[in-house]
Amino acid sequence: MDATSHRFRDNARHALANGRLKESLASFTKTFPEKRQKVIDRLPEFDALRDEGVRIKNHVLANLDFYLERFEAKATAAGAQIHWCRDAAEARETVLSICRAAGARTVTKSKSMIGEEIAINEFLESNGVRPVETDLGEYIIQVRGESPSHILVPAIHLKGPDIAQTFREKHTALPPGRALDEPEAILREARTVLRGEFLAADVGLTGANMLVAETGSIVVVTNEGNADLVMSLPKVHVAVASLEKVVPTLEDAATILRLLARSATGQDITAYTTFATGPKRPGDPDGPDEFHIVLLDNGRTAMLGGEFRDMLRCIRCGACLNHCPVYAGIGGHAYGWVYSGPMGSVLTPSLLGAHQADDLPNASTFCGxxxxxxxxxxxxxxxxxxxxxxxxxxxxxAAKGRGALKVWAFFARRPALYRRATALAIGALAFLGGGRGRFRRLPLTSAWTGPRDLPAPQGRTFQALWAERRRRKP
Amino acid sequence: MSARDDILSAVRLATGGGAALGRSAVARAFDERLAKPTANLIPERGKGTPAELLVRFIAESEAAAATVARVAGRSGIPAAVADYLAAHGLPRRVRAAPALKDVPWPEGIGIAVDYGKADADTPVGLSCAVSGIAETGTLVLPSGPATPTTLNYLPDVHIVVLETASIVGSYEDAWSRFREEAAGGDFMPRTVNWITGPSRSADIELILLLGVHGPRRLHILLLDGQDA
Amino acid sequence: MSSAAPRVGFFVTCLVDLMRPSVGFAAVKLLEEAGCQVEVPAEQTCCGQPAYNSGDRADAIALAKQVIAAFEGFDYVVLPSGSCAGMIREHYPRLFAGDAAWEGRARKLAERTHELTAFLVDVLGVTGVTAKLAATVTYHDACSGLREMGVKTQPRRLLASVDGLTLKESAMAETCCGFGGTFCIKYPEISERMVDTKADDLIATGADMVLAGDMGCLLNIAGRLKRKGSAMQARHVAEVLAGSLDAPAIGEPGRTS
Incomplete structure (x- = not known):
């Protein structure tokens, strides 16, 4: 997708004006945190498990070359083909050449953030290969020509009637008079349409939630089961994963799985967790003939060596989005790229370049x-x-208010001058307030007084009053 | 340089990699871990007596919208399947895993049973799990010549046979069983499916719907005995 | 109390100093009633948080040094703000990490720095106050106080002892109000949505008054409540705990004597 992160302010304004989005976000940002809390309350060891997860990831990141090589060796031994790709363009070319070699016309996909990151859909499409998203939410936004607004619930910004309308426009082979009022009916229709796609696809494309160095396995989690159909029905399976997804052992994967779904959707575990190791084996009745794993850098090694290494611990659960009051206001599209919310505010500048996403790290209250x-x-x-x-x-x-900040700091660093200057300014401001207690507007303060009144100061500074009190009773 | 070399040297540059102090110790520790697998923290809910684990497995799988029926032994499978299909008015056409070929289907039970991988229109899949994990009510189904994975996903109804004795506490316990079976060899099947309840989605207005792409119903037959 | 009285350096914080000195005097009253000897170093201005959060490390460090020097001699440093207290306790040591001359001094100060209500309850063991207020109030948990300083139960414990007061919790008490220092003027539209959501949540409690421990949030919340035409009053929790209610509530008309 083309990034619009540099237009964050416009995007945000646009989102704030969307009443339907406001409604969706209100319900969503209430539901998910509640579900998460409920499921964590049932697991007293949750915080200790977090510590273990952090330890595992830190250890891997400090020894990433070692675990990547071990993963490669085991995966290759199991018959998988590993493709190392430095950037998005290499990854796109790699996926396309695999598709071409397979004579592929249709590629089914399960939800993959890396797929979004390398914009694989647009690329395949422009090269004559038709990608079909199979995650229900991803499918809905794909047929609408939109991008995901949330990493877990891509179509969170839409309502049932929006989706029904889209399906009527898209699925023209179906009877126009059919009922699509109930979510269940929409689901049935998507299932029927996509069932045909699953069976017809030549290549299946998935992401990977983890790569296990011990066994050369990829781990993929879904609730719909779509990834498993994508992996097991076509004759070729391609998994795209970024470098930092590797974990040492199956036990380490188990620890992280205990954190993932609980943090993400408030489930103990997703309905489907699949460990896939190489292609179809002798005697196997099903499974792909070829299994390719694309290992993508695309900025990770640069993050690894700098102050953003911690960000590579991210397991894409979306908890930071689900709990972010800024995200709750503007939704995911405003962030302008694949990753939204707080994780996006760090990842997007790191991966796209800071000037592509200048506003993102500033648009936070640091509420924590x-x-x-x-x-x-x-x-x-x-x-x-x-x-x-x-x-x-x-x-x-961040530098925009630098002039004002520097003036303020000049005074703040000179306490005696600061006391005199603030006493005068505050006295003047209180005088202007004229006992009304607040200002509806005031010159130069429109950013404050646009949304809210400015309470007037009481009139004297504490410092001045305290000095008086000291003089009265030393 | 190849992309592989480029990436690995960039990683080493960033981490002090390859030649870094303690690297050989990391490799040694990893090999020791593989030789003698060690678990990280296992939560209490992944531990207990067999009786406790059985109760927890049933409770957790039901909480994930699966249903559970107790069956005396393998010979009881056909009747249990028949009961379930009848109770829910489901098609009496079952595609079973070849691993279940020893189960005798009585004449006149009125269910068409065949064996192999699933087709697009297979209404009911019958497969077998090697373990059930109590901590989250999760079934463990490996792929293999006698256990096609498509049976777990294509049919609208998925019935899974699990021996009560195969219920373990934690994910780690389930991996231990694979390693024990393989007795030191390569233990990892092509695919290991962990399944916890039926297919689901909340993508439309956060309303939970079952049976998106995978089965709408997941029914577990718990075998208490081993008879054939 | 005698010479055993703990010497407290009171850091009034810039917003209380400039906008609402009555909060400062209420805090001093609470500290003195609890047996502290309170002093207010004249060399204090701001903790440096606005600079720090704007990416201006140089000014943040300069201001932090000024604060450290001004407050070094006290047994405790107490602030009527979880946010400024969090700046000193959590962030000063980070600002000086690796600086041989200042890191130790920053740490020492950090260890002795407390938010007002947490200091009263956790350090001094205060279990109640003598104030009276016949009103239903609700409490907004300011973010830094809550997440950096662990301020949650302490103000509620003290409020429970106020004669006549009923506390009615709001559903989103722990959700940010959208102030965020310079955030509220850099992204006014987003801030507006956040503070509007907050105001609606507070109004839904039916309380007469919202209390909080940070002036930044209070100016934001009071400003939005007034803009919406709500009658709900906003005050710093110290004013209620000290029984210092002579000054009009935040943004309300009337003069402070």
Whole structure:
């Protein structure tokens, strides 16, 4: 997808004006945190498991070359073909050449953030290969020509009637008078249409939630079961995964699985968790003849060596989105690229380049909720602050108020001068307030007084009053 | 340089990799772990006596919208399948895993049974799990010549046979069983499916719907005995 | 109390200093009633958080050094703000990590720094206050106080002892109000949605008054409540706990004597 992260402000304004989105987000940002809390309350060891998850990921990241090589060796031994790709363009070409070699016309896909990151759909399409999303939400937005607004619930911004309308326009072979009022009816229709696609596809494309170095397996989780049909029906399976997805052992994978669904959807575990190791074996009645794994860097090694390494612990659960009050206001599209919410505010500048996403790390109140719920304890606000620090020297929204900030700091660093200057300014402001208690508008303060009144100061500074009190009773 | 070499050297540059102090110790520790697998923290709900684990497995799988029936032994499977299909008015056409070929289907039970992988229109899949994991009510189904994976996904109704004795506490316990079976050899099947309840989605307005692409119903037959 | 009285350096914070000194005096009253000897170093201005969160490390460090120097001699440093207290306790040590001359001093100060209500309850063991207020109030948990300083039960414990007061919790008490320092003026539309959601949630409690421990949030919330025409009043929790209710509530008309 083309990134619009640089238009964040416009995107956000647009989203805020969308009443239907507001409704969807209100229900969603209430439901998911409640479900997560409920399921965590049943697991007293949750925080200890988080610590273990952090330890596992930190260990892998510190020894990433070792575990990648071990993974490669085991996966290759099981018959998988590994393709190392430096960037999105290499990954796209690799996937396309696999499709061409297979004579593929249709590719079924299960939801993959890496697939979105490398914009594989547009690329395959422009090269004569038809990609079909099979995750229900992804399918809906694919036929609408949109992009996901949430990593778990891609069509969270839509309502049933929107989807019904889309299906009527898209599925023209079906009777026009059919009922599509109930979500169940929409689901049945999608199932029927996609069943045909599953069976007809030549290549199946999935992501991978983890790569297991011990066995050379990929781990894929879904609730719909679509990834399993994508993996087992076509004759070729391609999994795209970024480097940091590797974990040492099956036991380590188990630990992370205990965190993933609980943090994501508030389930103990997703309905389907699949460990896939190489292609079809002798005697197997089903499974793909070829199994390809695309290992993608696309900016990860750069993050690994810098102050954003912690971000590579991310397991894409979406908890930071689900709990973010900014995301709750503007939804995922405003962030302008694949990754939204707090994780997107760190990942997008890191992967696309800071100037493609200048606003993102600034559009946070640092309320800290994201770090509080992150199963991998990623210090998201700290990393957003790092990005702001870079902008402060190189330019960007963080530097925008630099002049005013510098003037304020000039005074704040000179306490005696500060006391005199603030006493005067506050006295003047209180005088302007004229006992009304607040301002509806005031010159130069429209950013404050646009949405809210400005309470008037009481009139004297505490410092001045305290000095008086000291003089009265030493 | 190849992309592989480029990426690996970039990783090493970023981490002090390859030549980094303690790297050989990391490799040694990893090999030792593989030789003698060690679990991380296992939550209490993944532990207990067999009786406790059985109760928990049933409760957790039912919480995930699966249904459970107790069956005395393998010979009881046909009647249990028949009961379930009849109770829900489901098609009496079953595609079973070849691993279940020893189950005797009585004449006159009125169910058409055949064996092999699933087709697009297979209404009922009957397969067998090697373990049930109590901590989340999860079934473990490996692929193999006698256990096609498509049976787990294509049919609208999925019935799974699980021996009560195969219920374990945790995910780690399930992996231990694979390793024990393989006795030191390569233990990992092509595919291991962990299945917890039927297929589901909340993609439309967060309303939970069952049977999106995989089965709408998951029914577990718990075999308490081994008779044939 | 005698010479055993703990010496508390009171950091009034810039917003209380400039906008609402009555909160500062209420806090001092609470501290003195609890047996503290309170001093207010004149060399204090701001903790440096606005600079720090804007990416301006140089000014943040300069201001942090000023604060450390001003407050080094006290047994405790107490602030009527979880946000500024969090800046000193959580972030000063990070700002000086690896700085041999300052890291130790920053840590020492961090260890002795407390948010007002947490200090009263957790350090001094205060279990109640003597104030009276016949009103139903609701409490907004300011983010930094809640997540960096663990301020949650302490203000509620003290409020429970206020004669006549009923606390009615709001559903989203722990959700950010959308202030976020410079965030609220850099992204006013997003901030508006957040504070509007917050205001609706508070109004839904039917309480007469919203209390919080941070002036930033309170100015934002009070400003939005007034813009919406709500009669709900907003005050700093210290004012209620100290029984210092002479000044009009935040944004309400009337003069402070």
């Amino acid at each position: 909720k994201c770090e509080q719920v992150c199963p991998m304890r990623i210090p998201l606000p700290t990393m957003m602050r790092h990005l702001r620090e870079r902008q402060f020297t190189t330019g960007g929204p």
